[in-house]
Amino acid sequence: MTGLAEHKAHFRVVGSGRLTNSWSVLCLTRMSQFTPTRLLLLFFLGFYVALSIPEDPINCFTRNTNCTVTNSYAIFPDRSICEAQQVFYPAQEEDLLKLVASATQNGKKVKVATRFSHSIPKWVCPEGHNGWLISTKYLNRVMEIDAEKRTMRVQSGVTLKQVVDEAAKAGLALPYTPYWWGLTIGGILGTGAHGSSLWGQGSSVHEQVVELRIVTPAPPADGYAKVRTLSEEDEHLNAAKVSLGLLGVISQITLKLEPLFKRSITYLTKNDSDLGDEAITFGQQHEFADIIWYPHQRKAVYRVDDRVPINTSGNGVYDFIPFRPTPSLQLALLRITEDVQEFNGDADGKCLLAMTATNTLMANAYGLTNNGIIFTGFPVVGFHNHLQASGSCLDSDMKGKKTSCPWDSRVKGEFFHQTTFSIGLSVVKKFIEDVQKLVELEPKGFCGIEMYNGVLMRYVKASSAYLGKQEDAVDFDLTYYRSKEPMNPRLHEDIIEEIEQIGIFKYGGLPHWGKNRNVAFEGVIKKYKNADKFLKVKDEYDSQRLFSSEWTDQVLGLKEGLTVSMDGCALEGLCICSHDSHCAPSKGYFCRPGKVYKEAKICTRSGS
Numbered sequence: 044m045t046g047l048a049e050h051k052a053h054f055r056v057v058g059s060g061r062l063t064n065s066w067s068v069l070c071l072t073r074m075s076q077f078t079p080t081r082l083l084l085l086f087f088l089g090f091y092v093a094l095s096i097p098e099d100p101i102n103c104f105t106r107n108t109n110c111t112v113t114n115s116y117a118i119f120p121d122r123s124i125c126e127a128q129q130v131f132y133p134a135q136e137e138d139l140l141k142l143v144a145s146a147t148q149n150g151k152k153v154k155v156a157t158r159f160s161h162s163i164p165k166w167v168c169p170e171g172h173n174g175w176l177i178s179t180k181y182l183n184r185v186m187e188i189d190a191e192k193r194t195m196r197v198q199s200g201v202t203l204k205q206v207v208d209e210a211a212k213a214g215l216a217l218p219y220t221p222y223w224w225g226l227t228i229g230g231i232l233g234t235g236a237h238g239s240s241l242w243g244q245g246s247s248v249h250e251q252v253v254e255l256r257i258v259t260p261a262p263p264a265d266g267y268a269k270v271r272t273l274s275e276e277d278e279h280l281n282a283a284k285v286s287l288g289l290l291g292v293i294s295q296i297t298l299k300l301e302p303l304f305k306r307s308i309t310y311l312t313k314n315d316s317d318l319g320d321e322a323i324t325f326g327q328q329h330e331f332a333d334i335i336w337y338p339h340q341r342k343a344v345y346r347v348d349d350r351v352p353i354n355t356s357g358n359g360v361y362d363f364i365p366f367r368p369t370p371s372l373q374l375a376l377l378r379i380t381e382d383v384q385e386f387n388g389d390a391d392g393k394c395l396l397a398m399t400a401t402n403t404l405m406a407n408a409y410g411l412t413n414n415g416i417i418f419t420g421f422p423v424v425g426f427h428n429h430l431q432a433s434g435s436c437l438d439s440d441m442k443g444k445k446t447s448c449p450w451d452s453r454v455k456g457e458f459f460h461q462t463t464f465s466i467g468l469s470v471v472k473k474f475i476e477d478v479q480k481l482v483e484l485e486p487k488g489f490c491g492i493e494m495y496n497g498v499l500m501r502y503v504k505a506s507s508a509y510l511g512k513q514e515d516a517v518d519f520d521l522t523y524y525r526s527k528e529p530m531n532p533r534l535h536e537d538i539i540e541e542i543e544q545i546g547i548f549k550y551g552g553l554p555h556w557g558k559n560r561n562v563a564f565e566g567v568i569k570k571y572k573n574a575d576k577f578l579k580v581k582d583e584y585d586s587q588r589l590f591s592s593e594w595t596d597q598v599l600g601l602k603e604g605l606t607v608s609m610d611g612c613a614l615e616g617l618c619i620c621s622h623d624s625h626c627a628p629s630k631g632y633f634c635r636p637g638k639v640y641k642e643a644k645i646c647t648r649s650g651s
């Protein structure tokens with residue numbers, strides 16, 4: 044035990060409501076629910092493990108052999124953990140060549156893993172139990188910055204944070220990136236990750252790649268492996284810049300940068316009655332526009348965000364509150380509250396909590412400050428490298444402070460699913476209106492999503508990548524509670540399932556490759572007009588399918604079995620229900636048609 048003094052210190056942190064993140068306030072308001080016995084129990088359950096930066100997603104029984112690999116949430120959508128016989132940590136391209144040659148010669152299944160493994164689906168799993176993992180953890184160097192050409196060449200394991208920081212030191216910027224900097228460039232390209240913009244080439248990082256070096260298997264005559272250098276003129280770059288890790292190991296990436304610039308950000312809150320129309324025009328009006336939608340609160344928060352002249356005064360910083368170091372105790376309290384609300388079917392409790400969280404986030408401008416210290420009002424003006432992405436929870440010194448990222452699997456904290464898909468601009472209004480009809484029918488069904496900061500809407504553009512976006516679109520990002528117990532239905536399960544099916548099937552939405560549950564990938568490959576070109580390049584680069592697995596083949600439509608029929612499968616997104624047993628009949632959830640989209644099949648609580 045760590046001693047009573049320490050417990051007290053933690054109470055003070057929570058009790059004084061110091062704003063480490065929004066949940067502090069929530070915990071305060073919900074404190075009364077927790078009896079002393081329960082709180083004490085919490086302490087004895089041992090939350091005071093000293094933490095360091097996120098755990099390596101690869102764990103080996105013996106040094107680098109006999110390993111398991113997961114994602115940063117420590118579990119895949121089907122609740123499996125994958126195995127590998129051996130993991131390698133190359134530091135340069137020559138090492139990669141040797142490794143891929145050796146794998147090719149021995150017919151070894153192989154996958155690239157990153158230091159983070161921040162994707163939810165199981166892309167990282169080598170097939171079977173005896174595959175190899177090639178980690179990009181030490182492929183972490185910035186190789187060259189060409190100030191004149193405004194390019195930057197990096198190894199594939201370099202983090203987004205490194206790219207942002209190093210570019211800025213040279214007076215340059217990568218304009219469009221994800222909002223979370225705890226990602227590697229290789230991983231970002233792997234899943235087509237993006238920020239939000241309809242301007243220029245759009246918000247995807249892969250649109251800013253000018254050259255890419257990839258190590259692939261090769262025939263014996265070529266030494267079993269080779270480095271392929273793909274430049275913008277090369278047709279194959281369209282396959283390699285969103286590759287799902289299936290073509291080989293990306294060694295180096297050259298990015299196109301721009302001179303560092305300043306931006307001005309203002310959040311505008313409006314009611315959501317005209318959101319369908321606004322969603323279409325807003326993205327054309329502002330370069331870095333995005334929208335946060337709170338359907339139950341009937342609110343939409345518009346991010347008015349544009350470049351301003353470099354001499355505009357302001358030194359704003361974005362440190363998104365949910366990506367800040369969060370005390371483990373606070374996370375545990377929140378998780379227990381959520382578990383209790385789920386158990387009791389307490390929708391009102393969720394709505395109250397969601398409202399408090401939203402108000403706290405809004406009052407603190409989501410973590411924007413005008414000068415790196417406090418928020419004094421809009422607009423917040425600052426340098427692009429301080430505003431585009433954040434993730435201070437990654438480098439919190441977790442020893443002593445006992446904080447972590449909210450989803451860190453080593454503490455009792457957030458555990459969730461993410462459903463994320465993009466809807467073409469031509470139908471986005473209809474999609475939003477369908478969701479609004481659901482809101483009318485079941486307003487409280489949306490509070491669970493609002494507890495995770497609502498629906499994030501971001502702009503993406505049609506891409507030349509074979510597995511990139513097919514048309515200009517709005518990407519919808521929904522995060523929601525997941526039970527530790529696979530057979531437990533979620534409160535208002537039906538609402539989220541119906542939105543998922545409306546988005547993915549009725550309007551042909553494209554799932555984010557790095558998020559989602561299996562159902563979202565059902566038939567996905569038919570939505571890509573150049574899928575056959577991708578498959579051709581895959582066969583050419585990796586004819587032995589070393590970088591593919593049964594699961595990746597299923598997603599690509601090359602094998603059956605992506606979704607399964609078993610008890611409770613719909614609860615986990617492992618199937619669309621067709622029998623009541625796919626839901627949780629003993630807990631009152633049955634397979635029924637959708638309320639707005641009649642073709643949907645969703646797990647609905649009887650009587651609702």
Ligand SMILES: Cc1cc2nc3c(=O)[nH]c(=O)nc-3n(C[C@H](O)[C@H](O)[C@H](O)COP(=O)(O)OP(=O)(O)OC[C@H]3O[C@@H](n4cnc5c(N)ncnc54)[C@H](O)[C@@H]3O)c2cc1C
Pocket residue numbers: 154155156157158159160161162163166167179199200220221222223225226227228229230231232233234235236237238287288289291292293294557558
């Ligand atoms: C908190 C959080 C915030 C996020 N925010 C955003 C966001 O704002 N926008 C967005 O679009 N996404 C976002 N994501 C999703 C994220 O961008 C993707 O899941 C991304 O792919 C994860 O990158 P990673 O470095 O962890 O790669 P991993 O998840 O480890 O790998 C992804 C895939 O890429 C492959 N791969 C990685 N490196 C290489 C390489 N060198 N060569 C070949 N293949 C490789 C892997 O094999 C795997 O198939 C977020 C995720 C989290 C957890």
Ligand SMILES: *[C@@H]1O[C@H](CO)[C@@H](O)[C@H](O)[C@H]1NC(C)=O
Pocket residue numbers: 104109
């Ligand atoms: C791997 O480790 C586990 C647990 O220690 C052990 O049971 C298993 O036999 C090991 N396998 C190999 C191939 O070493």
Ligand SMILES: *[C@@H]1O[C@H](CO)[C@@H](O)[C@H](O)[C@H]1NC(C)=O
Pocket residue numbers: 314315316
């Ligand atoms: C939403 O705002 C518009 C003006 O922007 C107003 O006309 C409308 O009445 C409002 N709707 C609701 C439900 O408050």
Ligand SMILES: *[C@@H]1O[C@H](CO)[C@@H](O)[C@H](O)[C@H]1NC(C)=O
Pocket residue numbers: 352354355356
């Ligand atoms: C910024 O610079 C431009 C010319 O480079 C000048 O016209 C403008 O007045 C300056 N603005 C500020 C706020 O200093």
